[in-house]
Amino acid sequence: MNDNTDFNSPIDIPEPLSALRPAKTIESLRSRVLNAVDAELQQKPNSPAKTAKPRTARNWERIAQWSVAVGLLLGIGLHVQAWQANESRSAMHGLGPTYAVNGTALAVKPASQRRDSLERYLLALATASRDLERADFRFHTSNRRN
Amino acid sequence: MSKLTDRLSHGEPAAFAELYDLYANRLHHFLLVQLGSPADAEDALQEVFVRLTRARDKLAAVENLTAYLFTLARNEATRLRDRRKRQPAALSEPNIEELFDLTDSDFAARELAESVRSALLRLPSEQREIVDLKTYAGLTLAEIATVTDTPPGTVASRYRAALEKLRTWLATALL
Numbered sequence: 001m002n003d004n005t006d007f008n009s010p011i012d013i014p015e016p017l018s019a020l021r022p023a024k025t026i027e028s029l030r031s032r033v034l035n036a037v038d039a040e041l042q043q044k045p046n047s048p049a050k051t052a053k054p055r056t057a058r059n060w061e062r063i064a065q066w067s068v069a070v071g072l073l074l075g076i077g078l079h080v081q082a083w084q085a086n087e088s089r090s091a092m093h094g095l096g097p098t099y100a101v102n103g104t105a106l107a108v109k110p111a112s113q114r115r116d117s118l119e120r121y122l123l124a125l126a127t128a129s130r131d132l133e134r135a136d137f138r139f140h141t142s143n144r145r146n
Numbered sequence: 147m148s149k150l151t152d153r154l155s156h157g158e159p160a161a162f163a164e165l166y167d168l169y170a171n172r173l174h175h176f177l178l179v180q181l182g183s184p185a186d187a188e189d190a191l192q193e194v195f196v197r198l199t200r201a202r203d204k205l206a207a208v209e210n211l212t213a214y215l216f217t218l219a220r221n222e223a224t225r226l227r228d229r230r231k232r233q234p235a236a237l238s239e240p241n242i243e244e245l246f247d248l249t250d251s252d253f254a255a256r257e258l259a260e261s262v263r264s265a266l267l268r269l270p271s272e273q274r275e276i277v278d279l280k281t282y283a284g285l286t287l288a289e290i291a292t293v294t295d296t297p298p299g300t301v302a303s304r305y306r307a308a309l310e311k312l313r314t315w316l317a318t319a320l321l
Contacts, residue, residue: 016316017281020259021247022175025191029174030166033192037162040199 154198155205162199169212171247172283173219178240179266179278180223186230190222197222213292216283220275220293239267265315273308276301 153161173194177187197218198205208214242248242259251259266274272294279285279293287305291298 016258016262017277017312019255020262020282022171022282023243023245023247025170025174025188029188029191030170032188033166033170033195034159034163036192036196037199038159040196041157041159041162 151205151208151211155202157199157202162195165198165215166195169215173215175245175282176216176278177219177223178244179274180220181226182238182240184240184244186226190219190226193222194218210289210292212283212285213289216279216285216289216293261316265312268315269308269311273304273311276305277308277312280305 150161150164154165170191174187174191177190177194178184181187181190194215198215205211205214240263242256242263245263246259248256248259266277269277275294276290279290280287285293287298287301290296290305291301294301296304
């Protein structure tokens with residue numbers, strides 16, 4: 001076989017290989033195949049009932065794909081909603097930056113103002129705590145007198 | 147052959163029987179080498195004929211029925227192999243009686259068949275396929291190129307490389 005190979009000629013089969021012939025198929029296979037052919041010939045040509053692939057697997061695949069897509073979209077929506085709720089809650093307490101609440105853009109407080117808010121908050125917390133301690137002290141004292 | 151394709155396209159049952167008698171042994175051998183299991187080869191052969199029957203209205207336009215049949219068989223073998231990958235089963239190798247016609251064969255012929263079987267199965271799959279189609283299916287290199295969807299030059303070089311290996315292995319085995 002060289003560059004002038006004739007691709008259509010039956011050539012060059014070495015002796016040991018060509019000495020053998022393919023085995024004969026078993027007799028029952030002939031009737032089995034020809035029965036299947038006859039059954040197919042009884043069908044209308046290109047009958048969709050026979051040629052169509054099973055639909056269940058494809059439907060299941062489609063359902064799974066849509067479920068994943070809807071789940072993802074729902075997750076993103078809920079996440080955005082939770083983020084907005086958290087932002088509005090933070091804005092009400094004067095803590096931290098606020099970018100947009102219910103579609104209204106709010107100015108971001110400067111860092112110094114944010115620190116002031118926090119200090120005010122901590123001061124209020126300390127005062128409340130002191131008041132509680134005093135109330136507790138008064139309660140115990142009056143109990144002892146009684 | 148063109149008369150046979152016309153009869154097949156008209157859905158004549160006798161034409162399918164004639165086609166079976168002409169090609170079944172070669173197709174079965176090819177499918178057996180491809181799939182390794184006689185049961186799979188039989189299923190695939192039946193499916194090839196069913197698909198051919200289903201597409202009978204297109205057969206009148208088929209220029210080379212041999213290449214068309216072996217292309218169907220190759221596609222069916224690929225489909226079965228893919229299915230088997232999803233549902234792994236024990237891999238098997240065909241024995242000499244399943245592969246070759248050994249009726250009235252003596253011990254030497256059986257020994258030769260065993261050496262050829264081992265050598266064929268030792269080849270890389272793309273070379274084994276070409277040797278099998280050339281030697282036992284009787285296809286020309288041009289037909290093999292059509293069946294395997296490979297350029298004829300590549301088919302020729304793979305065939306040449308495969309024969310070199312087979313000569314070496316068989317010379318050693320048959321010494």
